[in-house]
Amino acid sequence: MRVAIIGAGISGLALAYYLQKLGVRYDLFESEPEVGGLIKSAKKGAYQLELGPHSLHMNEELQELLQELKLEDEIIRPATKTQDRYIKKDGSYHRLPASPRKLILDSFFHWRTKLQITQEANIPAQEVPEETVSNFFRRRFGQEVVDYLVDPLVAGHFAGDPEKLLLEKTFPHLKELERAHGSVLRGLDLEQELPQKPVFSLLQGLQTLPNAIASKLISLHVDHKVEMIHRAKGKYLLSIEHDVEGLADEEFDAVVIALPAHAAAELLDFTTPGLAAALHNVNYVPMAVVQTAYRKHSVGFPLDGLGALHPQKEQPFSMGTFWSSSSFPRICPDDEVLFTSFVGGGAAAENACLPEAEVLLRVHEELKENYAISANLPVFQHLHHWPQALPQADMFITDVHQLAQLMEQEQLYACANWISGPAVPDCVRYAKQLAQKIYSQRASLQ
The missing domain is CATH 3.50.50.60 (FAD/NAD(P)-binding domain)
Structure with a gap:
């Protein structure tokens, strides 16, 4: 054969x-x-850049593969104490609660939304042909959950628009929970809690x-x-x-x-x-990956976590920013902070197609506002454009x-x-x- x-x-x-x-x-x-396709790393002076995925989630197959390739010593884990992610809401960053139960207790959502979340188990299951991700979450949890949780998470994982992506092709497990238990939250409560998949990178780049x-x-x-x-x-x-x-x-x-x-x-x-x-x-979406570095002393925001996601409701320029050097400090000089911003995707494809100088400037202006940066200009910036980044x-x-x-x-x-x-x-x-x-x-x- x-x-x-x-x-x-x-x-x-x-x-x-x-x-x-x-x-x-x-x-x-x-x-x-x-x-390597979309997995592309580059060394630019003192900076180790990821031009595609910024990090990977470990699973059983990857762990086995890395061992067989004798790359265990190359693995680097996030240096931050937490793997928290933040979401921008009403102009400020809020730590994303780690579980549905914490979402109910946290102040992230309006009390009406939290009430709807508690009543999700009472909503009858439905079979909606070619149901989109947004429609599924809207009918079970409400519009605010779509706007401030689903939208940024779908953009971060699929670079996609939840109003267009199909639930069965993106989150089939959630649909199975609705079918089997009549409720997503009831199904999650009955399942054994799975450990969080650790994030990692490689010493010389992915x-x-x-x-x-x-x-x-x-x-x-x-x-x-x-x-x-x-x-x-x-x-x-x-x-x-x-x-x-x-x-x-x-x-x-x-x-x-x-x-x-x-x-x-x-x-x-x-x-x-x-x-x-x-x-x-x-359909493929275009994306620009932008790395921006500043001196540490000019950044006035505590970068304790992996990064932040930007709901379209907040009218951002980028889909979100990975706090690269907080997780993997060796990728830039010790006295600097390196951000990786992702521009474009399914809901704002036109942003990735702007002239490079405009993309770089607008990313800098957004970072300056979001992270209380006092510097007028970054010490380093780099852009890589993917005209057809990810399939939808x-x-x-x-x-x-x-x-x-x-x-x-x-x-x-x-x-x-x-x-x-x-x-x-x-x-x-x-x-x-x-x-x-x-x-x-x-x-x-x-």
């Missing part, structure tokens, strides 16, 4: 790694000279992870752009740009697409036009998922964040499960 994997972001890399462990022959093709996986792979081909996929007599052939090894002459039993949806659509236009058409409809699990994603599942009967698979979910741990878990699925089918494809 031989498998072609197209795309060496974290999903394609992890899949190749797990197939290699299982003894399945594969070839991993990447059109760029560098692997790009260490994809680079470490790539170093273990025996059949990785960078600078190899796959231009077309052909299927004949139950086998797949690839048209490959710069094919010096003659890999276009090889037959593959299965193909895995590990590309962004728009790139996958162009590649599949000829092979599977139905899936390609659905992939063309997948909106009404168009359902067809994509259904068609992708059907194509597995033809040994054409998908392994990308538009099917696994946007978080890196989800991508790694999905890749491991897919490797097992492909391995289990090897006998029928010999």
Whole structure:
């Protein structure tokens, strides 16, 4: 059995790694000279910058992978005593309560909202086709919960607009609680409380992870752009740009697409036009990642926690800011503070598309106001623009998922964040499960 994997972001890399462990022959093709996709780190003078994800949540698969790659000594945990996050409300930052029960006791919400939260168990369960995240929380908890809790959390995790994202594709567990118990809060009370997943980074930047996986792979081909996929007599052939090894002459039993949806659509236009058409409809949001540094003495706000999120109700410029150097102090000079701000996303995409100088200035002005910064200018600023940052699990994603599942009967698979979910741990878990699925089918494809 031989498998072609197209795309060496974290999903394609992890899949190749797990197939290699299982003894399945594969070839991993990447059109760029560098692997890692959205996981990108950069060293700019004294600053260690994350241009994609600013940190990762540990899960079982990631922990195992880091151990196997011998990266345990590279792991750095947040230096802050707490992993608290803050939300801006009425112009000020408020610590986000850690549980539904604390939300009821805290002064964060108006008393009418807290009363509605206490009565959530009395609201009948409903089956709403293609229900959005906002609609689900609005009918069960009220508009203030949508505005000041759901909106910023969805923006922080998915860079998305909760008025458009589907509940079943983003928070399916909450829908299952409503179905099983008639109430989200009753269901949460009956479940065993899960420990909080710890946040971490890596000493030389998160790009260490994809680079470490790539170093273990025996059949990785960078600078190899796959231009077309052909299927004949139950086998797949690839048209490959710069094919010096003659890999276009090889037959593959299965193909895995590990590309962004728009790139996958162009590649599949000829092979599977139905899936390609659905992939063309997948919405991506633009995002700008802005790092800004100031001298410590000029920052008048206690940065005790991971960062702050900005509800659209507050009319912010950025979706939120990660207090990078509070969590990982080694990433900038000792006498400085480094912030990472995220601009754009589903609800304010136009902000990410402004001229770079304007984005940098407006981020500085927002930081100055939010954190009582006395400096007129930052000592350092850097911007990285992602024109198509993250796929959105909106009404168009359902067809994509259904068609992708059907194509597995033809040994054409998908392994990308538009099917696994946007978080890196989800991508790694999905890749491991897919490797097992492909391995289990090897006998029928010999």
